[in-house]
Amino acid sequence: MKTWKTSTDPDYEAKKNRVLELYAIADGHRRPGPGDPTVVICVDEFGPLNLQPHPGKQWAPVASGIGEQQRPRRRRRRATYTRPHGVRHLLAGYDLSTDRLYGHIKSRKGRTEFLTFCRYLRSLHPADVRIAIVLDNFSPHLSTKTDRRVGEWAAANNVELAYVPFYGSWLNRIEAQFTALRYFALDGTDHDSHREQASMIRRYITWRNRHVTDPKLRKVIRRAETIKRAKVA
Numbered sequence: 001m002k003t004w005k006t007s008t009d010p011d012y013e014a015k016k017n018r019v020l021e022l023y024a025i026a027d028g029h030r031r032p033g034p035g036d037p038t039v040v041i042c043v044d045e046f047g048p049l050n051l052q053p054h055p056g057k058q059w060a061p062v063a064s065g066i067g068e069q070q071r072p073r074r075r076r077r078r079a080t081y082t083r084p085h086g087v088r089h090l091l092a093g094y095d096l097s098t099d100r101l102y103g104h105i106k107s108r109k110g111r112t113e114f115l116t117f118c119r120y121l122r123s124l125h126p127a128d129v130r131i132a133i134v135l136d137n138f139s140p141h142l143s144t145k146t147d148r149r150v151g152e153w154a155a156a157n158n159v160e161l162a163y164v165p166f167y168g169s170w171l172n173r174i175e176a177q178f179t180a181l182r183y184f185a186l187d188g189t190d191h192d193s194h195r196e197q198a199s200m201i202r203r204y205i206t207w208r209n210r211h212v213t214d215p216k217l218r219k220v221i222r223r224a225e226t227i228k229r230a231k232v233a
Contacts, residue, residue, distance in 0.1 A: 009165035019162050019171050022132050026096035037132035037160050039125055042094040042174040043118070044136060045109050046181065048087035049197060056187025088194050090201060091117040094174040095124070100209045101177055105198045111140040115153055122157050132160040136169045176224035180208070183220050
């Protein structure tokens with residue numbers, strides 16, 4: 001059984017409908033109106049990225065006879081009682097207009113890191129092109145009474161911030177991209193360092209952007225999107 005929390009957001013319908021309108025614009029099913037963005041980017045954080053063995057498929061030597069002690073057919077997952085190496089976070093953006101995935105790996109995922117990544121995404125399009133960023137209600141994504149940087153940056157840079165409802169992160173299309181990232185880059189791995197793990201993730205993003213029509217990739221994403229779409233209904 002799959003379960004999820006029902007949203008308690010009092011503005012659930014308004015937020016959900018606005019996000020779906022932006023997706024319709026990005027998919028070409030609806031023409032942008034006055035003040036509407038023409039580029040839609042989904043943003044979220046993936047992680048925390050720990051140095052630990054991940055379950056899943058992996059390459060292993062071909063089985064022959066009883067096998068060899070020095071070349072086991074499949075490695076056993078090691079125990080990780082302590083993890084002294086800290087964690088990393090992937091700040092990722094999925095540009096629906098170009099079907100490209102972008103990501104920066106950071107040791108923190110605070111408001112400063114989030115705004116730095118948003119500035120990078122904004123630089124990918126001309127300043128006169130209005131863009132929309134779809135994101136959840138994680139505190140660094142919000143403007144507060146004591147820190148209004150996010151809202152002020154958006155207003156000054158021709159950006160619309162579209163927040164999904166509370167407990168509605170499944171509305172964010174980048175979630176399906178995270179499913180593919182986990183499947184292709186992390187399943188069955190056990191990296192020795194954060195640098196090695198980050199390199200694997202960057203290589204996957206580069207490969208993914210060059211092979212957006214790969215049948216295996218599309219199958220994994222389509223399956224994940226089907227689950228998310230069922231929740232919208």
